Amino acid sequence: MSSLVFMVPEEEYPGAEIFSFRQIAQRYFQGARIKRIGLVGGNTIPHSIYAQLSAELPEAQIVDLTHKFETLRYVKSPxxxxxxxxxxxxxxxxxxxxxxxxxxxxxxxxxxxxxxxxARKAGADGFGYRTIIGSGERAIGIVPPATERAFRRGEMVVAGVAPRYNGYNATACAPVVVGDKPDKTQKQVIQDVYQALLLTREALRPGLTGRQIDRVPREFLRERGYANYTPMPFVHSSGLSEFEKPFFGPSSDDVVQENQVLCIDIAMFGHPEVPGIRAETGYWVTAGGVEPFSPDMERLFGA
Structure with missing residues (x-):
């Protein structure tokens, strides 16, 4: 009969056998002396759990393996x-x-x-983030969740979804104009953001660093007058988390590798006439460049 392990402090589980960290170590390591414990995600583990682990296994050195563990996820399998x-x-x-x-x-x-x-009806097992919907003045939010605010004709909405399949995440973000075609300013901003995304796609290839990649869309948007509205990097990895390392920002020396899953995320916030806008989709890195996971989203962007 298999044992059940529960580690929620102060909770009661009638009928279950509860093990301490020391008992777990004795049971599964046959009493061998544990010298080191590798810890992944130390920045998210409650202090009470960490303190209990340290107290029950004081002879063991606790080593942070988070970075090494994360690097194992950089390159994806078929x-x-x-x-x-x-x-x-x-x-x-x-x-x-x-x-x-x-x-x-x-x-x-x-x-x-x-x-x-x-998404659920089609087979999604969850979502990488809460559905992004920011209309009107709420569009200035980086990842605004849906509220009871009603859409108003003519305004532009920041919109995005992140369905998860078998634990792996995807994303689709694009602006939506309520009811009407975009006005002149909205149309120009949308076109510029889409163009920045496609320029980034053309630049992405193995061997480039984050700073080299980031320079392409950032310089284009600066020339178009948006330098003050681009507070975020434009490329990041994705997988078990929708937003995971490596992040290819303006100071990043991380190198793009073949068989990575990358998202191009062109977002601007604070424009006086268009409070917020985001266009995002994902790519598979090949030996010579990238391939889109969603050609339909690329067509929406004008590819």
Missing amino acids: WEREMVQKAYTLAFQSFQSLAGSVRDGKREYEAAAEAEYA
């Missing part, structure tokens, strides 16, 4: 690529439902419900 591809198929379907639900008078949470229902 199976992982397949899972990510399925997630991106769900992401586009979900985003289509979201965009089709953005109508004058409808509430943000209603559009989020449509998007999440479409």
Whole structure:
């Protein structure tokens, strides 16, 4: 009979056999002296759990293995690529439902419900982040969650979804204009953001550092007058987390490698006429460049 291990402090589990850290060590290591314990995610483990581990196994040195563990996830296997591809198929379907639900008078949470229902119905097992919907003045939020605010005709909405399939995440983000075609300013900003994304895609290839990649969209957006509205890096990795290391920002020396899953995320916030905008999709890094996980999103961006 297998043993159950529960580690929620102060909780009671009638009928279950509860083990301390020391008892676990004795049971599974046959009493061998444990010299070192590798810890992953130390910045997220509650202090009470860490203190209990230290007190019960005082002879063991606790070593932070978080970075080494994270680097194992940088390059993906063919199976992982397949899972990510399925997630991106769900992401586009979900985003289509979201965009089709953005109508004058409808509430943000209603559009989020449509998007999440479409993803769940198609096989999503969860989401990498709460569905992003920011309309009107709320569009200035970096990742605004849906609220009871009603959409208003003519405003531009920051919208994004992140369905997860078999533990692997995808994302689809693009602006949606309520009811009407975008006005002149909205249209220009949308075109510039899409162009920045496509320029970044063309630049991405193995061997480049984060700072080399970041320079491409940042310089383009600076020339277009948006230098004060780009507070974030534009490329990051994705996988078991939608937003995971490595992050290819303006000071990054991380190097793009073949068989990585990368997201290009062009986002701007604080523009006086367009409070916020985000365009994001994912790519598979090949020997000669990148391949889109979602050609449909690329077509939306004008590829």
